[in-house]
Amino acid sequence: xxxxxxxxxxxxxxxxxxxxxxxxxxxxxxxxxxxxxxxxxxxxxxxxxxxxxxxxxxxxxxxxxxxxxxxxxxxxxxxxxxxxxxx
Numbered sequence: 001x002x003x004x005x006x007x008x009x010x011x012x013x014x015x016x017x018x019x020x021x022x023x024x025x026x027x028x029x030x031x032x033x034x035x036x037x038x039x040x041x042x043x044x045x046x047x048x049x050x051x052x053x054x055x056x057x058x059x060x061x062x063x064x065x066x067x068x069x070x071x072x073x074x075x076x077x078x079x080x081x082x083x084x085x086x087x
Contacts, residue, residue, distance in 0.1 A: 011037070046084075052077065053084035 014033055018026050056066050056077075067077035 049080045049083040052080035056081055 018030055018033065021029060052066060052070060055061060055069065056063075059065075061069065063074050063077045063081070066081070067074045070077060070080075072080070
C-alpha cells in the first residue's frame with residue numbers, strides 16, 4: 001500500500017499547510033485541492049469497478065461469488081460490474 005501511504009501523506013501535508021493560511025487564502029487554495037481530490041476519487045472508483053468486472057469475466061464468477069471475494073454485498077458487486085461497462 002505504499003502508493004496509498006505516500007498519497008495520504010501528501011494530502012495531509014497540504015491540508016496542514018492550508019489550515020495555516022489566512023481565511024481568504026485558505027478558501028481560494030482549498031478549492032483546487034477539493035477539485036483534485038474529487039477527480040482522483042472518481043478515477044479510483046473507476047479502477048475499482050474495472051477490477052471487479054475483470055475478476056468476474058476472467059474467473060467466470062457469479063455476482064454472489066464476486067461479492068464474497070470482494071467482501072461487498074451482492075447488489076454492490078452488480079453495481080461495480082455495471083459501472084465498468086462501456087457507455
